[in-house]
Amino acid sequence: MDLNSWIIFLAIGALAGWLAGNMIKGTGFGVLGNILVGIIGAVLGGFVFSLLNIATGGLLGAIITATVGAIILVYVISFVKKA
Numbered sequence: 001m002d003l004n005s006w007i008i009f010l011a012i013g014a015l016a017g018w019l020a021g022n023m024i025k026g027t028g029f030g031v032l033g034n035i036l037v038g039i040i041g042a043v044l045g046g047f048v049f050s051l052l053n054i055a056t057g058g059l060l061g062a063i064i065t066a067t068v069g070a071i072i073l074v075y076v077i078s079f080v081k082k083a
Contacts, residue, residue: 012062013038020070024078037070045069 001009017034020041029037045065049056056065 008059009039010035012059012066013042015063016041016066016070019067020074023071024074037073038066041068041070041073042066043069044073048072 013035014031015034015038017029017036017038020037021029021034042062042065045068048069049065056062
């Protein structure tokens with residue numbers, strides 16, 4: 001991976017984490033928290049999309065996949081914290 005790929009990867013993670021934080025929690029998690037939630041969400045979203053046979057492509061597809069996975073992650077974490 002070159003430097004540009006890393007920057008895009010981190011930017012997508014930050015955007016997905018920020019979107020998920022605003023949709024579920026109402027606020028973001030800070031820059032590092034957003035990146036971490038977005039990266040884990042991207043992996044989770046890719047797994048869920050592959051189970052459902054949903055294929056996405058391009059930058060927008062990566063953002064959607066990461067955001068959906070991050071929303072699932074934030075929801076599960078909030079559910080576990082309440083229990």
